[in-house]
Amino acid sequence: MEITNTLLLMAIGIPGILVATTVHEFTRALLSTIFGDNCPKSQKRLTLNPIRHFEPIGFLMMFYSGGFGWGKPVETSALYYKNRKTQTLLVAILPSVVNLVLGIVFMGVYVMLRNNGGNAYLVALLNYLAYYNVGLALYNCLPVAPMDCVKVLAVMLPANQYFKLMQNEKMIQMIFLFMLFFGLITGWMDTLIYGMLNLFGNILGMA
Secondary structure, three states: OHHHHHHHHHHHHHHHHHHHHHHHHHHHHHHHHHOOOOHHHHOOOOOOOHHHHOOHHHHHHHHHHOOOOOOOOOOOOHHHOOOHHHHHHHHHHHHHHHHHHHHHHHHHHHHHHHHOOOOHHHHHHHHHHHHHHHHHHHHOOOOOOOOHHHHHHHHHOOHHHHHHHHHOHHHHHHHHHHHHHOOOOHHHHHHHHHHHHHHHHHHHHHO
16 A cells, blocks of 8 residues: 555656656746747647656656756757847746746645645656656756756857866766766755745744
């Protein structure tokens, strides 16, 4: 019975991953389209259908790590943007901001249902929805490809410094993944994610 409940709880986490990655990539597609780019529309990525944004390796990575993962990347072209630097930054940053806000919203509903005796599985689902959205937002702050921070650095760093960073990209990825699989990153990232969730949970619980 305990094993069944554990497997069920793990399964309940799957929608959390799909929602977080789908919203993330849809936001990128929508913003780039608003800024004049027709690539996302031609790829049929202007949709909240999770199948369009599903990427199996990114999904499994996120399931394992609790936040480090990705959906199928939306191809965008800054050539269509009027203000290329600013709009490229917005396309890179705002998907994570939306994830963070969505995570806070889910946390608010989670606190409300938990405090009022809501269905245990629904409460667990909301917890996962909050966790994976906040987790994805925070992991995207790390300067490791394919996280969005790398796209931000591409715009913000001088060309020669960014080129040096990209020369070491594979090494950085290998070191990061080694640390990830051996739990050297997931521990403190979990602390950060749950710290943020608890902070907003306490604030919303007092409201």
